[in-house]
Amino acid sequence: MLRFPLPAETRVLLSIATETGLFAPEEAATLLGGVLDAFHAGQLGEGHVVQLWTPDREHAPVGWVYFAPDSHAEGVWNLWWIGVSPPHHGRGAGQALLDAVESAVASASGRLLVIETSALPSLARARAFYRKRGYAECGRVPDFYGVGDDKVIFAKRTLSLTET
Numbered sequence: 001m002l003r004f005p006l007p008a009e010t011r012v013l014l015s016i017a018t019e020t021g022l023f024a025p026e027e028a029a030t031l032l033g034g035v036l037d038a039f040h041a042g043q044l045g046e047g048h049v050v051q052l053w054t055p056d057r058e059h060a061p062v063g064w065v066y067f068a069p070d071s072h073a074e075g076v077w078n079l080w081w082i083g084v085s086p087p088h089h090g091r092g093a094g095q096a097l098l099d100a101v102e103s104a105v106a107s108a109s110g111r112l113l114v115i116e117t118s119a120l121p122s123l124a125r126a127r128a129f130y131r132k133r134g135y136a137e138c139g140r141v142p143d144f145y146g147v148g149d150d151k152v153i154f155a156k157r158t159l160s161l162t163e164t
Contacts, residue, residue: 002100005052005064007040013052013064016085021122032081035066044068047077047108051100053084053093063093067101067113075111077101077158082115089125098133106158113158114138119150130154 063084144151
């Protein structure tokens with residue numbers, strides 16, 4: 001089930017971020033913890049959304065997402081974070097989260113959703129997930145995150161050109 005996170009769940013959400021192996025605990029606390037704190041304080045700005053996914057009301061969150069409109073391009077949205085606890089990979093949480101993002105973006109008349117990720121082998125599954133969902137790889141920035149770690153940019157139209 002999808003819902004907005006509670007402030008008391010920040011620790012669990014940061015734990016998911018570190019479980020994915022993408023962030024050390026300090027990095028997760030600084031980067032994603034800052035986002036969650038700003039979200040709970042109402043400081044992220046219009047259109048910024050944080051949602052989590054949990055199997056039911058009795059279980060802790062197993063995944064979460066953060067996305068927002070791009071302030072530099074009309075109708076373009078960025079998926080800044082999507083993460084699911086590794087033991088729950090392949091069980092529908094990522095699908096549910098991305099479905100929610102795509103639906104929200106389309107409902108807001110968004111025309112394009114952009115996702116940036118790393119080219120590291122550990123993220124091959126994520127890149128395959130985006131491709132399977134219809135996202136096209138639009139570019140790479142060599143050595144962006146570090147030597148040998150390119151930024152990979154994916155995008156997908158959320159509205160057809162005739163709808164805009």
